[in-house]
Amino acid sequence: MFRGFATLNFYADDIGAARDWYAELFGVEAYYAYPPAPAAPAYVEFRIGDDEDEIGFIDRRYAPPGEAGPPGGAIMHWHVDDLQGTVDRLLAMGAKEHRPITEHGDGSGFVTASVVDPFGNVLGVMHNPHYLEIVGKRS
Incomplete structure (x- = not known):
């Protein structure tokens, strides 16, 4: 049974830049990063909106082949x-x-x-x- 939206994942070459850009857009800091600081993150995640929906950013080098190409889908x-x-x-x-x-x-x-x-x-x-x-x- 589908219960609701869980996590939306985007890809970025520079996770730190993506984290900072979306923190400015959303007005909140990412609540999770892996690996934890002081290491450079390969994944960061925000919780936003009425249901605290999750949006995560994955280092593009971990994207499945063809998944992180030009905008589409x-x-x-x-x-x-x-x-x-x-x-x-x-x-x-x-x-x-x-x-x-x-x-x-x-x-x-x-x-x-x-x-x-x-x-x-x-x-x-x-x-x-x-x-x-x-x-x-x-x-």
Whole structure:
């Protein structure tokens, strides 16, 4: 049975730079690094969002063949409260537009965008009314 999103992994050539870039974006420090300091990390992980979802960064040299190539494949979209503001901030931080802000469906508020981070990973963001409905039911 699928129980929920557990960990999203991205790859980077410079884990320290990726850690610092995402710490600035998320406003929190990575809670885990391996190996531990003072060694240079090969993996770092953050917990963010309403469910403390995990996003990890793996040294690209450990990527399976073909997995860490040009941006492609599935895109996971994170719900954000201010889609335009988030996209603007990502671009100001050096990300490149992958897909512009795009409304989907019948105008009911499902809007997505994606960028390529400075490390070559596609990061999706969106406004998702269903996400807000589910989170609202928890209160």
